[in-house]
Amino acid sequence: MISDRRPSDLAPVWGLTATFQVTAQVEIHVTTFAAAAPYYARFRPAYPEAVYTHIRECFRLDGIQHVLDLGCGPGTLAIPLAQYTAVVHAVDPEPAMVAEGLKLAEAKGAVNIAWQVADASRLLDLGLPKIMVCTMGRAFGWMDRSQVLADLDRVITPDGGLAFVSSVAPLEPPLWLEVIERVGADYLGPDYRTRYGPAIASAGGPDDLLAASAFSHMETAAFEQELEFTLEELVGLQFSFSYTSPDVLGDRQAAYEADLRSELARFDPAGRFCETRQTVCTVATRR
Numbered sequence: 001m002i003s004d005r006r007p008s009d010l011a012p013v014w015g016l017t018a019t020f021q022v023t024a025q026v027e028i029h030v031t032t033f034a035a036a037a038p039y040y041a042r043f044r045p046a047y048p049e050a051v052y053t054h055i056r057e058c059f060r061l062d063g064i065q066h067v068l069d070l071g072c073g074p075g076t077l078a079i080p081l082a083q084y085t086a087v088v089h090a091v092d093p094e095p096a097m098v099a100e101g102l103k104l105a106e107a108k109g110a111v112n113i114a115w116q117v118a119d120a121s122r123l124l125d126l127g128l129p130k131i132m133v134c135t136m137g138r139a140f141g142w143m144d145r146s147q148v149l150a151d152l153d154r155v156i157t158p159d160g161g162l163a164f165v166s167s168v169a170p171l172e173p174p175l176w177l178e179v180i181e182r183v184g185a186d187y188l189g190p191d192y193r194t195r196y197g198p199a200i201a202s203a204g205g206p207d208d209l210l211a212a213s214a215f216s217h218m219e220t221a222a223f224e225q226e227l228e229f230t231l232e233e234l235v236g237l238q239f240s241f242s243y244t245s246p247d248v249l250g251d252r253q254a255a256y257e258a259d260l261r262s263e264l265a266r267f268d269p270a271g272r273f274c275e276t277r278q279t280v281c282t283v284a285t286r287r
Contacts, residue, residue, distance in 0.1 A: 033073075035246035036239060037096035041074040041104055043236040047165060047279050048223045049080075055133065055163045056084045058219075058283045065132035068155070070120055070148070071139020075101035075113065077165060081135065082110040089128055092139075093119045120144070123151040132160040140164065141197075149213040161285035162215050167277050174275045176234070179267050183260045184244055187252055196243035215284035223279045231271040235260055 033040070059065070061084040069078040072090035074097050082088045082105075092098050095117045105113050118126055120143045134152055152162065184192050210218065229237065235257060238244045246253050265271070 033094045033242060033245065033247075034096045036242070037074065037094065037100045039236050039239040039246075040097065041100035043233055044076065044240050045225075045227055045277070046080070047076065047167075048225045050223045051165060051279055051281050052077075052080045052084070054221055054223075054281055055081065055135065055165075055283070058163070059133045059160065061085055061132065066129050068128065068131045068134040070123070070134055070136050071142065072101060072115075073097045073137070073139070075104055075110075077135045077137065078113055079105050079108055079110045082112050085132075086112065087129075088113045089116065089126070089131070090114065091116045091118050091120070091123075091126065093117065120148050123148060124154065128155050130157050131155050132157055133163055134160075135163045135165060137164070138166050145209055146213075149210070149215065153214040158286070161283060164282045164284070165279065167279050170276055170278060174273065176264060176267055176273050179263045180234075180238065180260065183256065183263055184238075186259070187256045188244070188248065192248075193243045196245075196248050197241075210284055213284075214286055217287045218282055218284045220280060220282045223281070225277055225279065227275045227277055229273040229275070231261065231264055231273070234264060234273050 055061070061067070061081075063084060064086050066087050066089065067078075067081055067085045068089045068091065069075070069081070070091050072078045072092045073094075075090055078088045078090040078101065090098070090101060090113050092101075098115050098117050101113075102115060105111070105115075116126060120139075131152075134156060140148075156162075189195065210216070238260065239246055239249075239253075242248070244256070249256050264273070
């Protein structure tokens with residue numbers, strides 16, 4: 001059963017009960033994700049099931065290990081991985097994201113998730129047990145990556161490692177994306193994605209910083225999925241991104257939404273927007 005107690009009532013509980021905890025003395029960053037959280041939970045597509053199977057097989061997850069999902073959002077990785085673990089420790093600095101994750105976990109019966117509202121810079125203060133694998137998505141781009149990798153070296157078991165998961169831009173982007181980019185640039189400027197997005201373009205690919213860390217052995221697998229969005233889904237999806245979140249758009253949100261709907265409907269009156277998306281999973285372990 002999901003606990004309905006509030007953060008101030010909870011001590012860390014690592015058993016088979018989903019919990020919500022705000023870690024004491026944790027710096028909670030003000031981000032552009034608070035108002036985006038409901039859209040993130042509702043409109044972000046799930047990763048292919050093969051991604052979770054790949055992580056399970058790489059780390060031989062058999063229901064007895066502890067997993068950390070750092071920058072968990074509403075549990076995009078944490079909830080599907082819960083079936084393979086003893087406990088998933090889902091950590092995010094945005095309380096609204098954790099609140100959405102609690103609701104989704106309850107709906108799916110994922111009770112072995114321990115939720116914490118906490119910043120990655122306080123990783124060593126979270127009271128974590130030894131972790132087999134830490135999963136991260138694009139949230140890695142918002143972190144002090146060198147420090148986080150050093151801290152993870154202290155909490156991850158000798159035979160454990162990291163799994164970075166992110167979707168990458170297709171070689172041939174769908175034509176409807178040009179419509180979205182044009183409307184976004186009209187409202188927020190041509191550099192809106194980089195101005196309001198994470199510090200790096202991708203959290204999933206190996207780079208010099210990861211290669212210089214303790215987790216320098218990297219293997220990457222890619223998984224394709226066919227997606228189809230309705231007009232409602234595609235518009236809602238835009239509000240889940242940091243660069244077009246309701247916080248960024250402010251009082252321009254209604255006008256942006258009206259123009260985006262109009263332009264997308266003109267592009268495809270049938271309201272069917274297809275995309276072939278590739279998800280990349282980079283597993284990093286010690287040599």
